[in-house]
Amino acid sequence: MGIQFNVFKGSKNGEIIEGKGYRDAKPTEVIVKISHCGVCGSDEHFRHAEQGLGHEGIGLITEVGSSVHAMSEFRVGDRVGMAWFHKFCGYCKQCITGHQNQCVNSTYFGNADQDQGCFGTAVAWDVSTLYKIPDEIASEDAGPLMCAGATVWSPLYDHGLRPGDRIGVIGIGGLGHLAIQFASKMGMEVVVFSSTESKKQEALAFGASEFHVTKGVETLGSIAKLDALLITTNVNPDLALFLPALAAGAKVFPLTISMEALPFSPLALIGGFLSVIGSGLAPTASTQAMLAFAAKNGVKPQIEKFPMTQVGVTEAMQKLRDGKMRYRGVLVVPN
Template sequence: MGIDFTVFKGSSNGDVVQAKGHRDLKPTEVAIKISHCGVCGTDEHFRHADQGLGHEGVGTITEVGSMVPTLSEFRVGDRVGMSWFQKVCGYCDGCVSGHQQQCVNRIEFGTGNHDQGCFGTAVAWDISCLYKVPDEIESEYAGPLMCGGATVWSPLRDFGVKAGARVGVLGVGGLGHLAIQFASKMGMEVVVFSGTESKRQQALGLGASEFYVSGGPGSLDKVKEIEVLLVTASMLPDMKVYLPVMAFGALLFPLTVSTEILQVSPMDLIGKSLTVVGTGTASTASMRAMLRFAAKQGVRPIIEKYPMTLEGVQEAMARLREGKVRYRGVLVAP
């Protein structure tokens, strides 16, 4: 039968434009009517590309491909979420070892399916990258968890950070406010670093144990050492400020998506036996665990809602670009 849809796309001059599309389902795909979609900072990176925007989608399955009933538990009527990855092969070393986010044959946001996106009315999506949304999580909160939530969850869960560890979160924003919640509810001691005093009460209310305003080198001299640092700020930090408070053997996760150079010298790493870890979103098993945990522990993004219209998308993207969103924008279908 297939689906007809409206999609909001980028363009060469950076304007968001509205387009129409049609998809006939492949055997392992389902059709999804989109109800909500989070607005992620990485959507902004593709604003000048002729492609559908949006990768934090949530919606309801309206049709399934011929092989879906045999290969999966997905059925018409299920509420599901979608993230950065759109399809994985299932047979490469990454997939068979449980690291689907490392699939060498993956299709992901920005590399394929440019005619569609979760900023729209519907999508056709492969079941290899589809996740059921727990009943406890309302759809408006589920979208930002699909990418933003997974991005901060994966370093904590998948790299063995234990309860009781001192975890630094640099930046209280779209990623940081979720990182504080996940880490604190996982039993970690959350130490928040921010460039402004204004976010202190919010950070403490979300579960932070300590809050520090970071300035130049030496401004954190009295801070007890941390074992993990999640860099979630919109811009890369001056690491000379933070390296002195990192414990021997600490892990550094630069989660800010940037092409700029993170200034860490070999001697910085050698002196304290530091490890810099590159990680994006999570594996299939980790995504499922993240959604279960968020459902049971009450981890929810702080959101601003906008209509899923051309004007609504434009406004949400503009506020994101200007750094005014507190803390995740969510598009809502009319």
């Protein structure tokens, strides 16, 4: 049967353009009619590429491929979410050991299916990277969980951290405000660092137990040591400020896309028994656990909504670029 769709794309000059496309469902794919899509900083990296944008899509399945019923529980009418990855192979070592986010044969946003994107009305999507959305989570809140939520969840869930651990979060933005909620509701003690006091009350409301201003500060003083540090800022902070606050064996997670080098000396790592861990989106089982946890514990993004139109997409991406989004933009397909 297939589907025709509209999609908003980048362009060489950075202008958002509207295109059209058509897709049939391959045997392992479903057709999803999009209702909402989160706006992520990673979309900005592809604004000058002639491809469909958007990778935090939420929608309803309207059609399934010929093999879908035999290999999954997805059915027409299911509300589902999509993220960065488009397809996992299912047979490489990483896939069969439950680390699908490291699949060596994966396809993903930016390297495949460039005719479509979740900034649009519909997509064809492989069931290997599709997730059912719990009824307790509104579609407008679900989009940002698919990327931002899964990004901050994985360090907390997949790397041996436990209730009672002290978790430092640098930055209170699209990633940071979700990291605070997840960590606090997982029973961890959340210590937030921000350049100014402007977001202090919001950080405490999200679940932070401590708040420290870093602008113009040469030392963090005698705060209790941190078991992990999540860097969620758009640019790398001066880590010399934070190293003395890390407990022996602490784990550092740089979570935003940055080309800058991290200023770690081997001596700092060896002397503190520190680990610096590259962590992207969570693997499949972990993402499913994240959605279940968010549904049960009321974790949701603070969002601003924009219409899924050329004007709406342009406005949302400009506000994100200007650093004025509080805290995740969500595009809504007009009825």
